[in-house]
Amino acid sequence: MNKKTMISMAVIRRLPKYQRYLGELLNNDITRISSKELSERIGFTASQIRQDLNCFGDFGQQGYGYNVRELYDEISKILGLTRTYTTVIIGAGNIGQAVANYSKFEKLGFELKGIFDKNPKLIGIKIRDIEVKDVDELSDFLERNKIDIGIICVPRTQAQVIADIFVKSGIKAIWNFAPTDLNVPEDVIVENVHLSESLLTLSYRLNEAKLFGEE
C-alpha cells in the first residue's frame, strides 16, 4: 500500500465517529449491521460508509452486513487504540480541568500522568487525584517520565514556550487548545482544537442560511 496515498485525512477524521457508533452497538449486543442501518444511525450515506470501510479491508458481506466486533476492533487498531498513551496537561484552568476530568479518555487508553500550571492558586490542588505541579518542574518531570502526548491548555501567549519544552524533551505529539499555531519540527504532530474557528464556521453557516433562506 502506498503510504502517501493510503488513506485520506477526510476518511481518518470520520473513523472516530464510526468507532463511537460501533462501540454503542456492541454495548447494545448488536453483532451485525448493514451499511444501510449504520447509515441511518450515523448520518453518512450508505455508499459513503461502504467506500470508507473498503479502505481498510473487506468487512462487509453482501446481504449479511458488517461484523460489528471485527469492524470495531479493526478501526480501534487503525486509530492506534490497541496501546496506551501517557499524557501531561499544561494549564489547569477551565479547559485543562475539562480535559483532565473527561473520563472517556482514560477508557480509550490515554493515561494522564501530570498536570502543570504557573498559577500559585492552582499549584497543589488535586484534579482526579493528580496534584497540579509548578510548570517550572515540567522539564525535569519529562526527563524522568516517558510522555507520549503533551496537551497545551495555556493562554495563547505562553503556548509556544510550552511547545518548545515538549519538543526539547522528545515529545512527538501535541494536542493544542491555545488559539495559536505552534512552530514545531516536522516530526512532531500537532492536533489543534481551535474553538473560535468552530464558532466562526457556525456564524458563517447561520449567516448563509439567513442570506439565502428567504429567496
Place this chain on the structure above:
Amino acid sequence: MNKKTMISMAVIRRLPKYQRYLGELLNNDITRISSKELSERIGFTASQIRQDLNCFGDFGQQGYGYNVRELYDEISKILGLTRTYTTVIIGAGNIGQAVANYSKFEKLGFELKGIFDKNPKLIGIKIRDIEVKDVDELSDFLERNKIDIGIICVPRTQAQVIADIFVKSGIKAIWNFAPTDLNVPEDVIVENVHLSESLLTLSYRLNEAKLFGEE
C-alpha cells in the same frame, strides 16, 4: 452564483484562520501582503491561498499583493461577523465556564446572555457578571429573549433534551460540546466540538508515524 456549489466547506473552514492572521497583520500596521508572505505565516501554500481568496472576489493585484484591510473586512463579512449574535450556555461546568470566559468571543460579536445549569452548587454563582440560572427557567428565558446561538456544554445523556428545548424555542444554531450527535430539524445548524474525535485523530497520526517511521 449557484448556492449549492458556491463555496466548499473546506474553504469555509480555512476562513477563520485567514481572518485571525489578517487581524494580527492589521494590529501590526501591515497593510499589504503578498500571497507568498501570507503563505509563510499561515502555512498554506501560496497557490492554495490564491485559489481560496479568488472564491470571494478579486483582492490581489499582481506584483502588489493583497490589501490586508479589505481582505480582512471581506472575510469578516463572509463569516457573518458584521453583526452580533446573542448566545446562551447550558452547562456551567469546566467546558461551559471556559467558553463563557473566552473574552475573544465577545470581541468577535458573540454576546453571552445567560448561563444555565441544574446543579444547585452552580446555580447562583457568577461567571463574568452573569449569574448561573436554573435550567428549569430556560424555556421561559428563551421566550422572553431572542437568542441566536445555543451552546450545549452538558453531559452526553442530557444534550438531546437541551437541543429539543432550543429547537422548540426557535433557535436555529447550536454549538455542541457534548460527545453525541443531536437530532434536530433540517433548518437548525449544529456545529460540533467533539474532543475525543480530535484526540483519536492525534493517536492515529502518532501511531501511523511510528508504524511507518522506521522503514
